[in-house]
Amino acid sequence: MIVIVDGVPTTVAPGTTVLEAARAAGSYVPTLCFDDRQAPFGACRVCLVGVEGAPGPIAACTTPVRDGMVIDTHDDRARRIAANVVELVLSELPVEPAEHTELATVARYFELGAPRWTGAVHAVRHGDDHPYLSFHHELCISCGRCVRACDEVQGTFALTATGRGFDANVAAGLDEGFRLSACVACGACADTCPTDAIGEVVLTSMLEGDREEER
Numbered sequence: 464m465i466v467i468v469d470g471v472p473t474t475v476a477p478g479t480t481v482l483e484a485a486r487a488a489g490s491y492v493p494t495l496c497f498d499d500r501q502a503p504f505g506a507c508r509v510c511l512v513g514v515e516g517a518p519g520p521i522a523a524c525t526t527p528v529r530d531g532m533v534i535d536t537h538d539d540r541a542r543r544i545a546a547n548v549v550e551l552v553l554s555e556l557p558v559e560p561a562e563h564t565e566l567a568t569v570a571r572y573f574e575l576g577a578p579r580w581t582g583a584v585h586a587v588r589h590g591d592d593h594p595y596l597s598f599h600h601e602l603c604i605s606c607g608r609c610v611r612a613c614d615e616v617q618g619t620f621a622l623t624a625t626g627r628g629f630d631a632n633v634a635a636g637l638d639e640g641f642r643l644s645a646c647v648a649c650g651a652c653a654d655t656c657p658t659d660a661i662g663e664v665v666l667t668s669m670l671e672g673d674r675e676e677e678r
Contacts (some may be wrong), residue, residue, distance in 0.1 A: 464530045471538065481534055482510055482523035490536045492544065493569045495522045495552075496556035496606040504607055509569060513538025520544060529590050546573040546658045552604050555585055555629065556658075565657035566604065582631065593665055595648045598633075602660035605631040607651035609638050609652035609661055621646040633660075 464475050468488035470637070475484045480503065485492045496507035505525035512523045515533035520541035528534075535541075544675065549569055561568040590598035610633060613622045621644045625634045636644030643659045 464527065466530070466532045466534060468534045475528055479528050479622075480524060481512060481514070481521065481526045481528055481532075484528050484532075484534050485512065485523060486532060491572070492523050492536050493508065493549075493572050495524060495526060495549075495565065495569060495604065496608060498608050498612070500655070501608065501611045504611065507606055508548050509545050509592065510539040511538075512536045513541050519569070530599050537575070538568075546575065549573055550575055550578050551580070554580045554582065555604075557584045557587055557601050560602070561659055564659050590641065591664075592643075593648070593664070596641050596646070596650070596653060597662050597664050598635070599660050599662070599665045600632055602658045603632050604658055605633070606657060608655040608657065609633055612651040612655045613646075616651045617647070617649050619645050619647055619649070 464477060464479070466473050466475060469490050471488045471490075471536060473484055475487060476624050480504075481498070482492055484496070494507070494509050495509045496504045496562050497510060505522045505526040507642075508522060510523040511520035514521050515535070515536040520538060545650040549566075550573075552566070553575065559643045560570070585601040585603075588592060588600040590600065591640075593613050609625060610624055621635055621641075623634050623636075625632050635641040635646060650663055653663045
């Protein structure tokens with residue numbers, strides 16, 4: 464199959480998604496809920512692109528290509544909608560995302576500064592009961608990646624999506640915390656988190672110890 468991505472003819476196999484085709488053509492499409500190691504989810508709507516003949520932007524991560532499809536990763540409407548989605552996500556956080564996180568990278572791609580909208584932000588709530596993992600609930604954007612990493616990659620099913628809308632978050636076990644859940648401390652959730660809501664305490668402690676030795 465041949466598709467056209469940003470004017471570039473690209474040969475892809477049947478079943479290839481628009482996101483995979485764009486990457487094969489060397490085009491960047493931002494994502495937040497997507498992880499190569501997990502089944503496409505299509506929840507965040509940050510990977511929107513334009514497709515010739517489509518009534519509106521489509522989600523690149525879940526849409527399969529068709530022969531001759533013409534894809535525009537710079538489509539103005541798609542970019543505007545995706546940027547607004549990211550800006551809304553940022554507006555709910557009590558602090559700016561750390562520079563190295565995927566969320567910060569995506570925000571820079573859309574050239575977003577301080578959110579234009581002010582309103583309620585998530586209350587700071589830390590879960591530090593696990594010796595290896597910490598959970599900063601206020602940084603959770605409900606992308607679902609940690610839950611799917613625990614289910615699909617590790618097969619532990621220790622994490623659960625909770626709440627709806629603004630109150631959506633993630634809980635370990637029955638919200639009793641990591642220590643009392645089925646968590647095996649594999650770190651898959653921390654590795655996939657795009658905001659550092661879940662982090663590895665051990666690595667942080669080791670780095671701080673190394674810095675002390677250097678002094």
